[in-house]
Amino acid sequence: MSQTSNLLHNEPLRKLVSEMQTLPSLPSVYRELMQILRTDDASVDQAARIISKDVGMVTKILQVVNSPLYGLRGKVSNPSHAVVLLGLSTIRALVLSRNVFAQFDQSKLPFFSLEVLWQHGMAAGVHARAIVKEEAAEQTLTEDTFTAGLLHDVGTLVLATNLPDQYTEMLALMQERDISEWDAERTIFGATHAEVGGYLLGQWRLNQTIVNAVAYHHEPSYAPAPVSLALATLHVANAVEEETQAAALGTTFAPMDLDYLGACGLIDRLPLWQAICRDEAMSRAGC
Numbered sequence: 001m002s003q004t005s006n007l008l009h010n011e012p013l014r015k016l017v018s019e020m021q022t023l024p025s026l027p028s029v030y031r032e033l034m035q036i037l038r039t040d041d042a043s044v045d046q047a048a049r050i051i052s053k054d055v056g057m058v059t060k061i062l063q064v065v066n067s068p069l070y071g072l073r074g075k076v077s078n079p080s081h082a083v084v085l086l087g088l089s090t091i092r093a094l095v096l097s098r099n100v101f102a103q104f105d106q107s108k109l110p111f112f113s114l115e116v117l118w119q120h121g122m123a124a125g126v127h128a129r130a131i132v133k134e135e136a137a138e139q140t141l142t143e144d145t146f147t148a149g150l151l152h153d154v155g156t157l158v159l160a161t162n163l164p165d166q167y168t169e170m171l172a173l174m175q176e177r178d179i180s181e182w183d184a185e186r187t188i189f190g191a192t193h194a195e196v197g198g199y200l201l202g203q204w205r206l207n208q209t210i211v212n213a214v215a216y217h218h219e220p221s222y223a224p225a226p227v228s229l230a231l232a233t234l235h236v237a238n239a240v241e242e243e244t245q246a247a248a249l250g251t252t253f254a255p256m257d258l259d260y261l262g263a264c265g266l267i268d269r270l271p272l273w274q275a276i277c278r279d280e281a282m283s284r285a286g287c
C-alpha cells in the first residue's frame with residue numbers, strides 16, 4: 001500500500017476522490033482568466049497571478065504539470081512555476097476544455113464561501129512560508145510549505161461540494177457538541193477534511209512533503225516519521241489563523257499539538273513563530 005493510500009481508510013470517500021477530475025473555482029476568477037486569455041497580449045505572469053487566487057485552479061494546474069505526461073515526477077509545487085512550465089497555449093486549452101475548471105455554484109451551497117477558504121489558505125501559506133524562511137529552509141522546502149498552506153483545507157472543498165447535506169449536518173454537530181471540525185467530520189463522514197485533502201493531492205501527484213503536511217495539519221503527532229518542518233510550520237500557521245478567527249467570532253478553537261513541536265525539537269521556537277504570524281497578518285491587513 002502506498003503512503004497516499006494509507007491516508008484515507010473510508011472506502012466510499014476514496015472512490016469519490018479517486019474519480020474526481022476537477023474542483024470548483026470561483027466564477028469571478030474563472031471569468032477574469034477567460035478575459036485575459038482572450039486578449040492577444042496575455043502574459044504568463046498575468047495568468048499565473050489570476051490562477052493563484054483560486055484553490056481549485058491551483059490544485060488542478062499542479063496536477064496537470066505533475067502528471068506523467070510532463071515527466072517531472074511531482075517536482076513542481078510552485079503554482080507560478082507550474083503556469084510558466086505549461087505555457088499559455090496549454091492553459092488556454094485547459095480553460096476551454098469542459099470540466100477542467102468547473103465553476104462553483106454558490107446557490108447550491110449558501111453556507112460555504114470559496115472566497116473565505118482561499119483567504120484562509122493564503123494566510124496560512126504566507127505565514128508558514130515566513131516561518132520556514134526564518135528557519136533558513138532551502139528554496140524547495142519554502143515553496144512546498146507555501147503550497148501546502150494554500151491548499152491545506154482543499155478537503156473541505158471536496159466534502160462541502162460533493163456531500164453538501166452531510167457537510168451541513170457536520171457543521172450542526174460541531175456547534176451542538178462544541179467539538180472540533182475534525183471530530184465532527186469523523187462522526188459524519190468517517191474521515192477528516194485533512195485526510196481527504198491529503199489523499200486527493202497524493203492522487204494528483206503532488207509531492208509527499210505537501211501531501212503529509214496537508215493530511216496531518218490538525219493532528220501532526222499522527223504523521224509518519226520522520227518529523228517534518230513543513231508540517232510543523234503549517235500546523236502552527238493554521239492554528240494561529242484559526243485562533244485569530246475564533247477571537248473575532250467569539251468561538252472556541254483547538255489547542256496546538258505541543259507534543260509534536262517538542263518531538264521536532266522546535267518548541268522553543270514557538271513564541272517567535274507566533275510573532276512572525278502576527279506580523280505577517282498585520283502587514284497583510286495594511287497595518
Ligand SMILES: [Fe+2]
Binds near residue numbers: 152153218
Ligand atoms: Fe483544516
Ligand SMILES: [Fe+2]
Binds near residue numbers: 120124152153238
Ligand atoms: Fe485551516
